[in-house]
Amino acid sequence: MSLIKSISGIRGTIGGKINDNLTPLDVVKFASAFGTWLQNNKNKKDLTLIIGRDARISGQMVSSLVTATLQGLGINVVDLGLSTTPTVEVMVPELNADGGIILTASHNPKQWNALKLLNEKGEFISGENGAEVLALAESEDFNYAEVDDLGKYETRDDAFDIHIQQILDLPMIDVEAIKAKNFKVVLDAVNSTGGIAIPMLLDKLGCETIKLYCEPTGHFPHNPEPLKEHLGDICELVKKENADLGVVVDPDVDRLALIDEKGEMFGEEYTLVAVADYLLKHKKGAAISNLSSSRALRDVANAHDSEYFASAVGEVNVVTLMKEKNAVIGGEGNGGIIYPELHYGRDSLVGVALFLTHLAKENKTVSELRAGYPSYFMGKKKIELTPEIDVDAILSKMEKEYQNEDVSTVDGVKIDFENNWVHLRKSNTEPIIRIYTEAKSQEEADQLGDDIIAKIKSLI
Incomplete structure (x- = not known):
């Protein structure tokens, strides 16, 4: 059985039997449940949802099913096409939409896909809301629209531009300092949408990008979870090209791993540590991660006379605590950066821009920067x-x-x-x-x- 129903969405392997795997009927049922839940909880007639997908082989099929289902409920759909999780999250409030669905199974292998559900803020729905959606899916209490009331459909091709411009406009991103360094960056995007978005960002930052596995075919050349044992190719290429660093993202671009100039892993846990070091140096405040993340974040926060708090595991829990503590920075030790000045979601693009700003201002190599942090x-x-x-x-x-x-x-x-x-x-x-x-x-x-x-x- 490879169908996982959780409060944050539905995830499973493509094909097989209904209720055991992520079949077309399961996609339609859960899209219907989320759309119906929105209709039941919004005091307005015309609802609009943003959808976007990573480059998985099944992505177009799943997207077509979700789109048609939502239109069948009378909900308007704005389709971003190939996108990233953080880009969809940014575009929901940007377009004043009522919610969003991201079609991605994140770091899972290519046979998996998922529907991840967003509220009108572009944030993952709460546990309580997720339970209500699951109950609706179980009951199948759906009421589809008549022909004159079907939802409208439109596409947008400017979402990456909007997302990147919002990052460049952040006060803590020093574009000129990065440009002055002419960084040479090797990028492994595991043949998904990071291969489109990250080079666009790096170009705006004046970096030279050497692409490795950046064609959005959905054929992942290695296990897509950005762990050391899967990243031998980029480590070798960074050394061969005498690059300043390597950047690795997962298929939906919400996890960021870094490689130093020697071809060594910076450490996924230390992506958040380095970004927090830069931000807390300029603004005291809370830093948040989950209970299973490295103590190094606490050490860095303390060094800057700032507080550190740990949440329960799970992005929704991290975000909830970040809001409660009005945190400057937060995230997860798996390379997930959550920068509330932009939005409350893990975002590799803003993570890259913040890290490069830090690197440029410190005037150090990546390995020298890493050596300055406590080792755990x-x-x-x-x-x-x-x-x-x-x-x-x-x-x-x-x-x-x-x-x-x-x-x-x-x-x-x-x-x-x-x-x-x-x-x-x-x-x-x-x-x-x-x-x-x-x-x-x-x-x-x-x-x-x-x-x-x-x-x-x-x-x-």
């Missing part, structure tokens, strides 16, 4: 339990076991020790506890994970 190493393990074991009870015992440490129960159990931390989260689908650790060395992070597993087993 992360470990990820899991412990599989038998179905009859109460996972919540185990987590409660762990909380009590370490009650004299700094413990958070916002999302699972996170224990902050003086020199390292561990975060325990239960799986929603199987009897598993996921164990995330961070320490000053990989060996220490892995050992901490093993020690915690042994402690859990002793409590069962």
